[in-house]
Amino acid sequence: MSTYLTILGFNSAIPTVNSSPTAQFLEMEERAFLIDCGEGTQVQLRKAKARFSKINHIFISHLHGDHCFGLPGLIASFRLLGRETPLHVYGPKGIKEMLETIFKITETHKGFEVIYHELESKNSEKIYEDNRVEVYTIPLDHRIYCNGYLFREKPKERHLNMHEIAKYPEIETCDYHNLKLGKDFILSDGYVLKNEILTTEPSKSVSYAFCSDTRYLETILPIIENVDVLYHESTFLHDLKEMADYTGHTTALEAARIARKANVGKLILGHFSNRYHDLNVFTDEAREVFPNSFLPKALEPIKI
Amino acid sequence: MSTYLTILGFNSAIPTVNSSPTAQFLEMEERAFLIDCGEGTQVQLRKAKARFSKINHIFISHLHGDHCFGLPGLIASFRLLGRETPLHVYGPKGIKEMLETIFKITETHKGFEVIYHELESKNSEKIYEDNRVEVYTIPLDHRIYCNGYLFREKPKERHLNMHEIAKYPEIETCDYHNLKLGKDFILSDGYVLKNEILTTEPSKSVSYAFCSDTRYLETILPIIENVDVLYHESTFLHDLKEMADYTGHTTALEAARIARKANVGKLILGHFSNRYHDLNVFTDEAREVFPNSFLPKALEPIKI
Structure with missing residues (x-):
């Protein structure tokens, strides 16, 4: 019943032959959560040999295509695979209209219920809870309404x-x-x-914070404080700080500052601009501020 | 100025690690046409090293997800790559509402014009013409409104x-x-x-017919007669003829009958059900009726 994170894709904007847009598969206390769903996510899930059918909750950070264009295909495949279990989809207001329009026009008869949880709040809120896990939003500052998500195991039994x-x-x-x-x-x-x-003593309860597209934002610090693992976007290096601000993104240096100030255990960087070919420049920059910074490895589950 | 067809994906319904849903890239008389656009098509175009930016006309056979879920991502990437040239999209009525809803909600500001040509006719019609090429619809019989497309080089100069x-x-x-x-x-x-x-004598003017999802349908014969290459779906083998009829598909034997009756030069089969692992069974069945039947090879351009 450990918690494992499998990063399915971590590049920004345009998918390439070797990299996929944002999607993550989080297994926590036997629950399977999908976080963001860029185009091609269903194939990445297959490559990762993830327990596809166990996903009952999908959390979408924001409605830019590189974070959600894989949803229609994934849900259509669920139907073709005979799914009957309801599917909960959390995401910004508008996600229901978009998906239901697609399903209507493509005559995708789902055969199972899709339950939409549309988000509008600018404050962090608890959006999911069961006896072992809870999930909170992390309001971010992007060009479009955007939330990160905090996943927390509840205190365990002694x-x-x-x-x-x-x-x-x-x-x-x-x-x-x-x-x-x-x-x-x-x-x-x-x-x-x-x-x-x-x-x-009970086993440690771990926590994972996913911070998708955002400008440098210190208001997230109390929400993500002391998490075991923080994924934080770092689309640019700090010499392109102006570009980062303009496009609503963070630099590697800034992501590391967030990690240090929030006292997290480990920082995973991601959402790199396609202009960078050697990604080690990101960890080089981040480790100056927060040594426990890492590059993501696609499709390899990491224990949290 | 030869004509080349690159099949980008040819499997039905659910994308897998090794196969992609329907999409084809046709280069004819220096025009670049995209035919269908299942999820992941933009990455398949990259793998094929296709002249991505030259695509000015996209033809969608029908609005099932495995034939169109790659469109939003492809068009969003066109924008990110700085496209300014107008893009023509041909497809069933509804395609505009679907794409424009997606673009509105995902705030995809295209930066170039998308010109929709929505199709509703049950009769074959000429939908594109320039000084060298013309394109006709091939009305098909599927569970949802569906057209194949006939691409014809005009007679060439002596x-x-x-x-x-x-x-x-x-x-x-x-x-x-x-x-x-x-x-x-x-x-x-x-x-x-x-x-x-x-x-x-002038060089030969070639023709290519793409027959996407359809039941066995003899009314297409006069439209596709004598084409050099026919792509025709064959989702099932003939022992599953009932299943083929029920789901609106064709068997390999039937596809071969169409090829023979239409006197085409070459038949390429495709859109195989995931239940088949060795695809040679399709050509084995088809060649009994039409010897010049072939399996598609993804990403390898073939000269027409």
């Missing part, structure tokens, strides 16, 4: 210390649940067994 | 026989045009020089 528990025959299997939740156990003679004796 | 012409000093350079058009030359003494003496 581990039973069976060696200690065995010493107290009064503790029965049905008591384990409360122990995992951290509750003390009161023996029949009134003696309180402290939970710390009967259990050990 | 070749000058310079050896003979040199014998008559009266013939000047300005007369060559009329000679190429087949006119006789009258010498000043009234003697008529027959054109056949001064010129040789």
Whole structure:
């Protein structure tokens, strides 16, 4: 039940023979989330041998083509593969009109429900929650309404210390649940067994922040503070800072500043302009500020 | 100025790691035509090293996703590459609403004009003509309104026989045009020089017919008669004839019958169902009826 991130594509704007537009596959606590869906994402999912059919929630950062043009094809393929499970699609207002217009005109009869969650808020909001995971928006500053997404594992249950528990025959299997939740156990003679004796620390709950297209934006810092892994776009190097501002993007140096100020564990850069051929220039620049900066590797799952 | 066809993708429905949905790049008399545009076509064009920017006319057979989901991304990339030349898009009624809705919501500012030619007729019509090429629709019978397309080089100019012409000093350079058009030359003494003496036969004008998704349909025969190359879908083998009829498709045997009855030069099969792994079964079946049947080879230009 570890959390794995598979980056399916990370280049900006125009797909090329060797690189795909933005899409990521996140497996967290047995849930499978798709983040952004540029053209060709369904083929990238196949190349990554990702559990295609397990995707029940798709999060789209913004409605530029390089982040969403793979959606119609993916959803049409879901239908052809016989999907019946409802699919939740989170994204900016307009995503429903766009997809439903396409499905109407192409006579794509879905055969399963697509549930749209259209976003408009400029404040961070919790948009998904179940018993193990929660997802928040990270409002960004791009040329068009845009959100990043924060994925958080909830605090996990404590581990039973069976060696200690065995010493107290009064503790029965049905008591384990409360122990995992951290509750003390009161023996029949009134003696309180402290939970710390009967259990050990839970596994760490990890978090992942995806920051898609945005200008340098410090208001995201409290939202992404201390995340284990931050993906942050860095379309340009800092010598093109003006171009970055103009087009609504961030430089590698700025992405590293965000990572340092937010005290994240690891920074993955991405969304590089096609003008750069040797991508090591991005980590060279970022590591001056935040040494734990990395280039993405397409299709290779990384443990978070 | 030969005519070359590059098949960019030829599988049906769901794109896979090794095969792409329908798209073809046709170079005829220095024009570059794109026929259908499934998801990922822009990357296939790059892989084929096709003259991307020369495409001024796109012909879409029908509005099922595997034939058109690559259009928004291709057009968005044209813009990013600085295109200014108008782009003509031919396809079923509805194509304009679909694309313009997508462009509006994704804020794709095209920067060049997209001229839509929406088709509704159930009869073959000439939809494109210039001084060298003409294009006709081939009305098909699918689950949704669908046309194939016939591309024809117009009759070419005769070749000058310079050896003979040199014998008559009266013939000047300005007369060559009329000679190429087949006119006789009258010498000043009234003697008529027959054109056949001064010129040789023109190069052959070739033709190509693209028959996308359709049931077996004999009404197309007079339209495609004697074409040099026919691409005809053959989604199934003939033992699944019922399935083919039900889903609006043709079997390999039927495609071969069409080829034979229309007396075409060469048949290329395509749009194979994903259930078949060894595609040679299609040519095995088709060649029983029409020996000059072939499998498509993706990305390899073939001379027509």
